């Protein structure tokens with residue numbers, strides 16, 4: 001009898017270990033996850049900065065060059081996603097193309113500080129884990145978005161800055177360049193223009209020439225075939241910035257945010273206002289708590305809340321169903337998007 005009881009006990013223990021506990025609750029959660037994670041759809045959206053970008057100030061050659069680079073970059077990310085790669089990989093590789101171009105205020109084309117140096121900021125976030133990485137004020141890292149990813153994956157931290165971030169970059173084997181790599185004639189001229197205006201007091205910090213001296217921050221938001229969202233942003237910040245100023249781009253929640261439950265967002269514009277408005281997180285929070293769509297949430301945050309604060313700029317975002325938003329309250333925003341069907345849209349001005 002005792003043997004039978006022991007045998008039954010062991011059999012019961014074994015069967016409990018083998019069978020996953022399926023309750024009504026977990027069935028519902030699984031079902032919701034299934035709805036929230038559409039398999040096999042994917043999409044990607046990028047920006048190359050927002051500001052007073054007017055057609056009358058643009059030559060056809062310049063316009064064509066911007067459009068071609070945006071198209072080249074988004075196609076890199078789109079191919080990764082189409083082949084089943086992750087949204088994080090798509091973000092990094094897409095942003096690398098923009099960072100390596102002198103056209104944008106990120107990586108190679110970074111704007112100059114008041115001291116004539118370049119200090120770069122970047123961040124990335126994984127919507128499936130809510131893990132994030134960011135760097136601020138780096139001067140020798142060729143692709144700051146790669147370093148942000150290393151911080152996320154290979155360190156216990158979220159945000160590293162300055163010489164410590166550069167040491168970490170070396171330890172991770174990232175490409176280090178001489179600071180002169182970031183020199184471009186056009187950004188140096190922009191610094192001289194802004195300095196001249198400020199010295200002669202012909203423009204205050206709040207004038208358009210100063211506000212718009214930062215064009216070209218780059219960012220990307222993507223949904224992969226596995227239903228995972230990610231976002232990333234990379235910038236040189238603001239022309240003539242002083243005192244190791246750090247903008248919104250490396251601030252998780254302001255410049256970048258991603259959450260599989262809602263959306264992935266990358267911001268561009270006057271960073272101080274994006275930090276005060278927690279713009280990227282606010283869009284996600286509006287969707288989560290109010291149950292509104294990505295488009296509604298983006299409009300509310302960019303056209304009402306940010307504007308009321310006095311902030312200018314925009315965002316690109318994608319939700320967990322692949323819907324895209326490209327919202328800005330400036331005259332223009334360099335942008336592009338591509339969906340699972342391969343439809344491509346590239347834009348610069350408010351159309």
Ligand code: ASP
Pocket residue numbers: 049050214215216217235236237238246247248249267268269270271272
């Ligand atoms: N948001 C960036 C910053 O303030 C600049 C930009 O997006 O144009 O550093």
